[in-house]
Amino acid sequence: MTTHSFQPASQAQAAARRQSATALQALLLRMHFYIGLFVGPFILVAALTGTLYVLTPQIESHLYATQLRNASQGPTQPLAAQVQAAQAFLGPQARLFAVRPAKGQGWNTRVMFSQPGLGDSESRAIFVDPVSLQVRGDLIVYGTSGVLPLRTTLDYLHRNLMLGELGRNYSELAASWLWLGALGGVWLWWRARARGRAQASRPLTARRLHALVGLWIVIGLVFFSATGLTWSRWAGERVNLMRAQLGWITPSVSTQLQPGAPAMSMGEHADHMAAHGMAMAMPAVDDPARFDMVQSIARAGGIDATEIEIRPPRAAQQAWVVREVDRSWPTQVDTVAIDADRMRITSRADFASFPLIAKLIRWGVDAHMGVLFGVANQILMAAFGIALTGLIALGYLMWWRRRPAAGASLAPLSAAFMQMSLPQRASVLLLALLLGWNLPLMGASLLVFLLVDVIRYRRARR
Numbered sequence: 001m002t003t004h005s006f007q008p009a010s011q012a013q014a015a016a017r018r019q020s021a022t023a024l025q026a027l028l029l030r031m032h033f034y035i036g037l038f039v040g041p042f043i044l045v046a047a048l049t050g051t052l053y054v055l056t057p058q059i060e061s062h063l064y065a066t067q068l069r070n071a072s073q074g075p076t077q078p079l080a081a082q083v084q085a086a087q088a089f090l091g092p093q094a095r096l097f098a099v100r101p102a103k104g105q106g107w108n109t110r111v112m113f114s115q116p117g118l119g120d121s122e123s124r125a126i127f128v129d130p131v132s133l134q135v136r137g138d139l140i141v142y143g144t145s146g147v148l149p150l151r152t153t154l155d156y157l158h159r160n161l162m163l164g165e166l167g168r169n170y171s172e173l174a175a176s177w178l179w180l181g182a183l184g185g186v187w188l189w190w191r192a193r194a195r196g197r198a199q200a201s202r203p204l205t206a207r208r209l210h211a212l213v214g215l216w217i218v219i220g221l222v223f224f225s226a227t228g229l230t231w232s233r234w235a236g237e238r239v240n241l242m243r244a245q246l247g248w249i250t251p252s253v254s255t256q257l258q259p260g261a262p263a264m265s266m267g268e269h270a271d272h273m274a275a276h277g278m279a280m281a282m283p284a285v286d287d288p289a290r291f292d293m294v295q296s297i298a299r300a301g302g303i304d305a306t307e308i309e310i311r312p313p314r315a316a317q318q319a320w321v322v323r324e325v326d327r328s329w330p331t332q333v334d335t336v337a338i339d340a341d342r343m344r345i346t347s348r349a350d351f352a353s354f355p356l357i358a359k360l361i362r363w364g365v366d367a368h369m370g371v372l373f374g375v376a377n378q379i380l381m382a383a384f385g386i387a388l389t390g391l392i393a394l395g396y397l398m399w400w401r402r403r404p405a406a407g408a409s410l411a412p413l414s415a416a417f418m419q420m421s422l423p424q425r426a427s428v429l430l431l432a433l434l435l436g437w438n439l440p441l442m443g444a445s446l447l448v449f450l451l452v453d454v455i456r457y458r459r460a461r462r
Helices: 002-055 055-062 078-088 148-159 168-192 193-198 208-228 234-246 267-275 288-302 356-369 375-402 411-419 422-438 440-461
Strands: 095-100 109-114 122-128 134-141 310-311 320-324 335-339 342-350
Touching: 002 148, 002 168, 002 335, 002 375, 002 411, 055 148, 078 095, 078 109, 078 122, 078 134, 095 234, 122 310, 122 335, 148 168, 148 335, 148 422, 168 193, 168 208, 168 234, 208 234, 208 356, 208 375, 208 440, 234 422, 234 440, 288 310, 288 320, 320 411, 335 356, 411 422, 411 440, 422 440
Parallel strands: none
Antiparallel strands: 095 109, 095 310, 109 122, 122 134, 310 320, 320 335, 335 342
């Protein structure tokens, strides 16, 4: 009697669970369809421009060989003389921004200037032969990586389609949905895996190839999405706020100098400093001669990368900043602040002492850009970009072959949502609210998806 009384209830519960699982799958399938149909073009553009960006460092190096390298023989002139040569080329109105000394024999020094009309992170670089002091080039460079005009154009295409702040919404929209589309696709494949095994002997269709490519690159897609969002406008602000609350801020140096404040001890480097004659009185802050002195202090203080950047202070009671800009492996991004009057390091941020999260963020961003492991990183990122392009193309091929049934045959979002159990609906609603708050463009586009869904559903009913 007990068994017979509970059997109908057990069957009802099992049926309810099956209905909830089916409704969840229908919801994810509809969302996967909308992401591919509406966000797919933005993801495709990001994939193509990103692939071009990571494949072009060698092309850019060859294209601008005259500006980057020289064949001069002889001793290297002081940085002061190189800075003066660049200033003489531009005239007294030029505002000095930073100097990147030649990273080795045969390479030119970059003397960088600020000027009106340049975008954020852009500067005008005068390329000076450190041996002959001849000006070898005059180009606009961009960012910490110091890319030249060719890759700057590709960077802007990838970031904002060269449309300024408005265009940044395209890449943020792509990054906001990419991870969900990838993980949702994996879940849909997992639910259908039994049927896939039964059809394993059948020819490789577009659907199967789409699923296989997605499985191969899903980790890379989530990585691209996460690292891309750190650069975004709206979601990036949320990411920075979360990092600040969790203490994941990347350490930086303080450039503020206090009159009469003691400087940071040089420790074991003090004798090295004295050996280079650093105890002599130094000239005014804006004197180019200080670049040589500041570089010597930084080298003695542990800044040993071949690629460094020296920035003079922007105002009184501010320190000089010397930072390493080599983001390949091993990462060299140490930074020191230098009080040129007292000839001492006053603040430093060494990569070795960064929190683990800050290191992971640094490595993630550099890997995204294809610079962390050199050519191997470029090839890997390009392979992911090409595979993602093919994945999107296969998705559109599947849609084109089945239109309009590809969309009309799917259950509406609202219908699938209402067929879920109450806990499932609450979880989905809460997740949507959290994602919409932290990823504002995802939230806004989700409302568009719902509007389109309702319109299509009503038209289908009529």
